[in-house]
Amino acid sequence: MFEITVVGESQGSELVSSTLEACHVASKLSNALGVNWRIIVDEDAANSAINYGSEVISYSIGEEHKQSPDVIASTVTEILEPTKVIVMAATSTGKDLMGRIAQLLSAPLAQDCIGFEIDSGDVLFKRELYGGKVLANVKLSGSPILASFRPRSFTPIDRLDTPAVAQLHSIDILLSEPTVILKPRSQKENLDVTEASIVVSGGRGLQGPENWTILEELTDALGPTATLACSRPVSDEGWRPHNEHVGQTGRSISPDLYIAVGISGATQHIAGISGSKFILAINKDPDAPIFRVADYGIVGDLFQIVPELTSAIRNAHTI
Amino acid sequence: MNIAVCVKQTADTESIPKLSSDQSHVSDEGIVWIINPHDESAIEIAIRLRDQCNGSVTLFSIGPERVESALRQGLSMGADEAVHLLTDAMPIDQKIIAELLARRLKSQNIDVIITGEVAIDGGGAQVPQRLAKLLHWSCVTAVEELHIEATSFTARQPVEQGDKIHEGQLPAVIGINRRIMEPRYPSFKGIMKAKRKEIVKESVELESPSYSIESLRLSAPRSEGKVVTYQQGVVDKTIKFLQEKTSVI
Ligand SMILES: Cc1cc2nc3c(=O)[nH]c(=O)nc-3n(C[C@H](O)[C@H](O)[C@H](O)COP(=O)(O)OP(=O)(O)OC[C@H]3O[C@@H](n4cnc5c(N)ncnc54)[C@H](O)[C@@H]3O)c2cc1C
Numbered sequence: 001m002f003e004i005t006v007v008g009e010s011q012g013s014e015l016v017s018s019t020l021e022a023c024h025v026a027s028k029l030s031n032a033l034g035v036n037w038r039i040i041v042d043e044d045a046a047n048s049a050i051n052y053g054s055e056v057i058s059y060s061i062g063e064e065h066k067q068s069p070d071v072i073a074s075t076v077t078e079i080l081e082p083t084k085v086i087v088m089a090a091t092s093t094g095k096d097l098m099g100r101i102a103q104l105l106s107a108p109l110a111q112d113c114i115g116f117e118i119d120s121g122d123v124l125f126k127r128e129l130y131g132g133k134v135l136a137n138v139k140l141s142g143s144p145i146l147a148s149f150r151p152r153s154f155t156p157i158d159r160l161d162t163p164a165v166a167q168l169h170s171i172d173i174l175l176s177e178p179t180v181i182l183k184p185r186s187q188k189e190n191l192d193v194t195e196a197s198i199v200v201s202g203g204r205g206l207q208g209p210e211n212w213t214i215l216e217e218l219t220d221a222l223g224p225t226a227t228l229a230c231s232r233p234v235s236d237e238g239w240r241p242h243n244e245h246v247g248q249t250g251r252s253i254s255p256d257l258y259i260a261v262g263i264s265g266a267t268q269h270i271a272g273i274s275g276s277k278f279i280l281a282i283n284k285d286p287d288a289p290i291f292r293v294a295d296y297g298i299v300g301d302l303f304q305i306v307p308e309l310t311s312a313i314r315n316a317h318t319i
Numbered sequence: 320m321n322i323a324v325c326v327k328q329t330a331d332t333e334s335i336p337k338l339s340s341d342q343s344h345v346s347d348e349g350i351v352w353i354i355n356p357h358d359e360s361a362i363e364i365a366i367r368l369r370d371q372c373n374g375s376v377t378l379f380s381i382g383p384e385r386v387e388s389a390l391r392q393g394l395s396m397g398a399d400e401a402v403h404l405l406t407d408a409m410p411i412d413q414k415i416i417a418e419l420l421a422r423r424l425k426s427q428n429i430d431v432i433i434t435g436e437v438a439i440d441g442g443g444a445q446v447p448q449r450l451a452k453l454l455h456w457s458c459v460t461a462v463e464e465l466h467i468e469a470t471s472f473t474a475r476q477p478v479e480q481g482d483k484i485h486e487g488q489l490p491a492v493i494g495i496n497r498r499i500m501e502p503r504y505p506s507f508k509g510i511m512k513a514k515r516k517e518i519v520k521e522s523v524e525l526e527s528p529s530y531s532i533e534s535l536r537l538s539a540p541r542s543e544g545k546v547v548t549y550q551q552g553v554v555d556k557t558i559k560f561l562q563e564k565t566s567v568i
Contacts, residue, residue, distance in 0.1 A: 011480060067483055069448075070457070092478040096460050099448025108414055108529040111444040124533050130336045130440050134345060137533040178457045178472075178487025185481040192479045198567050225567065235498075242463065242498060243477055248332060248439055249356065249497040256567045267332045271439070274538070278565045280557070286546070293541050296560055300549025308554045313568065316558055 003035035006053070007076055007088040007097065010045030015052065017195055018089030018149075020156035023052050025087050025116070025149050027157055032118045035084070040076055042066065046166040051159050056166040065173055067180040069093070073100035079169045080105075083144045085123065090148035091194070098148045109146040110138050112252065114153045114275065123147075131248055131271030150275070151194040152254045185243070193244055196227035199255040199276075201246065203231040203269075205262020205283065205302055209239035214306045215261060221313045229253070231263050247272035262302045265290025282306065320374035320467075322365045323427065324398065325420055325434040325446065328382055328389035328409075329355040332439065342535055347385070354389045356497045357435025363502040364495060365433050366397040368467055375399040377427070381419055382409045387518060394513035395505035402519045411441055412528035417449035419523055425454065429490065431472070436461045436494035447494030457487040460494030 006026045008019045015023075023039065030037040038055035046058035057079060065071040076097075080086070086101065088094040090112040102109035115126035117137070124137040125147050140147070193199055200219045202212060212228075219226045228244055235245035246253055248268040254275030261282045263269060270293055273279065281294035282302050291297040298305055330336065331351040339346045354362070365376045378393045378401040380386050386409075390401040404423060410416055424432065437444040444460075451458030457472075464475035472491055476483040505513070545560070547553055561568040 016479075092461055092476070095444050096448065096476075099445035099460070100452060100458070102414070102445060103417065103449040103452035106414070108412070109445055110530065112442055119533070127442065128538075129442065129535075130330060130345065131332060133336050133538055134338075134535060135538055136535050139531050139533045141529045141531070178459070178485045178491075180483055180485045182478070182480060183482045183484060194479070222568075243479075245498075257561070257565050271332065278561070279541070279544070280561065286548075291544070291546050293544075294546070295541065295544040295564065296557060297544055297546035298549050298553060298557060299546060300553075305549055305554065309557065312554050312558050316562070316568070 003033065003082075003084040004030050004037035005080060005083045005086045006037065006039045007086060007094075007101070008039045008041035008045060008049055009089060009091060009093055010042055010048065013044050014048045015041065015045050016089070016091070017156055018091055018094070018151040020052060021151065021154040022087050022089045022149055024154045024157040029085060029087075029116070029123065033123075040079065043168055046168070050163040050166050052157050054160065054164045056164055058166045058168050060168060060170045061173060064179070065175075067182045068175070068178070069096045069100055069180070070178070071173055071175055073097055073104055074175065075171045076101055077104045078171060086144055086146045088148045090150045094148050098146055102146045105144060105146075107142060107144050107146055108140040109148070110140060111148045112150050113147050114150050114254070116147070128274070131267065132274030150252065150254060152197070153275075191225070191227040193227055193229045193246060193251050193253050196225055197256045198222050198226035198259070199229045199246075199253060199257070200226060200259045200261065201229035201231070201263060202234060202240070202261050203263030204233050206234070206239075211303075212240070214303070214310070218259070218306055218310045218313070221310045221317070231269055260290050260294070261306060263290055264288050265293060320368060320372045320431070321427070321429050322369055322374060322376045323424055323429045323432045324358070324361050324365045324376060324378050324393070325432060325450070326358045326362065326378050326380045326389055326393055327355040327435070327438045328352050328380065328386045329438055329440040336537070338535055338537065344532065344535070352385060352388060354392055355435050355438045355440075357437060357439070357495060359502040360497045360500055361433045361435050361495050362393050362396055362398060363500050364465060369399075372469070374430075377402060379404065379420060379423065381416055381523070382406060390518050391513055392505065394516050394518075395509040396503055397509055400519070401516070402521065404523045405520050406523055406525055410525050410528070411532065412530040413443040413445045414449060414530065415526055415528060417446050417453060420446070421450055421453035423521075424450075431467060431489055432456075432492045434492070434494055436496050447492050451492040454490070454492070457491040458494070459485040459487075459491070462493055462495045463499050465493060465495065465499065
């Protein structure tokens, strides 16, 4: 009997990195509870999944259904053998899907968890409430229970030494609508804000989209694990794409390093970055609220500081 | 077109939450109450839709007496009717909330339910999906662009890899993100009109929850960081500090 199931998310033939983190959660849970775990994934990513999970169930649903959360939710619930805990990464796709699976199973769900602990056999899920101002341990009763985990709350699981074998299920799909298609992002592919370990974020202090080159250069100097983000007015003005907007109405992120440039630090902004391990703020206003949450702050003109920071980082890396 | 909007009253972002003396819940004390910002934009979308194709906008909200002010605000924005499902305390189990709403909405002739994708206090992010499954309707959530015709909808949902475009038939449940549109401020006329409107009150019982809070604590304020004024040498010091304190530089 499988007692923990990871619902895998894939891009092309690979599991996405947040799913590897969810697998890590599952393997920790399975050790703690002394039960098995497995991955359920689209057949396209089965060959990737067998490198991480010793039990892999894949499903085949046809190209036209691959973006449909209803089809995937029904498929997963259909092939789900008795399971106690279902976990997934709390990506946009993951949160959407988990809400549907939870109701199909009439089961409780905790979204966007940042940790868990075991308390006399019960799993308690750690969540942020009130935009990160309150932390809760949440108990879900019944079986199964579901939890999605915020990307970067756990490290990805290690690869197995010997790949497992996947079992394939073919499913008859009765659903014909809604139809769902994915329009992939057209702009230059940056790492998603939720996946990056360093996030360089610009606010209205940058004054206009033409000034983003200095942030792009800083991001570049910081290497491939760095990406760009922004405050809400910046995306509202169309200076930067919406998927880079962090905060209460945007994305929630937990990078190792968050660099806030020309961002005042409104509560709504902080709500999305409170999981950051280290916050560096650059702002010319010494009273800007961002300095109250920053671990290190530089008061000064960003147009002077950022280029200097970029070359200092380039130098540090070449030494 | 009959439109239902499900609204949650939440704590204002600027409110500083305090725990009750037994630490079991966040106390109502000192909280400024607002309409959940995503739901507020849902009301805006609903009103515009109604103005385009006639029909009505009915608000539904679950919670204690205080919730009435959120409904009143929604009415003054221009909603036609409001139903308050009255409980002793604000329920936090999303499954129970969705079940209550589904049961009540079934008895109403509704073409589309519009609501926020998530509440900013509890961060549940599941009521739209659950509601749709309970009603056997279609659902799109985290929507940032929406077109509704007489019997069909097209909705854009941003995801990590790009934009998902959903096309389907009504009835449907649409969970929207604030970014879809800023809500209007109630006009003076709207406020006066809303004062005279009756809010339908129905007491409901809550079943025992399958989602419960075991313990709560306030987040520790981030340790007071170091703030320095820019001058010669500060950038190099910053890099040294980052190298010491983070693993990524
Ligand atoms: C319902 C609701 C939801 C919201 N959700 C979000 C959200 O999700 N995310 C979000 O970010 N905001 C959100 N907001 C908006 C939020 O309240 C703030 O308005 C916003 O975060 C401010 O953005 P900013 O810091 O870029 O701009 P500003 O507040 O204008 O700050 C610009 C900063 O740049 C500094 N600056 C200017 N020039 C320089 C220079 N040359 N060098 C150094 N520093 C400089 C200034 O001192 C200032 O501190 C929301 C608001 C509401 C009402």
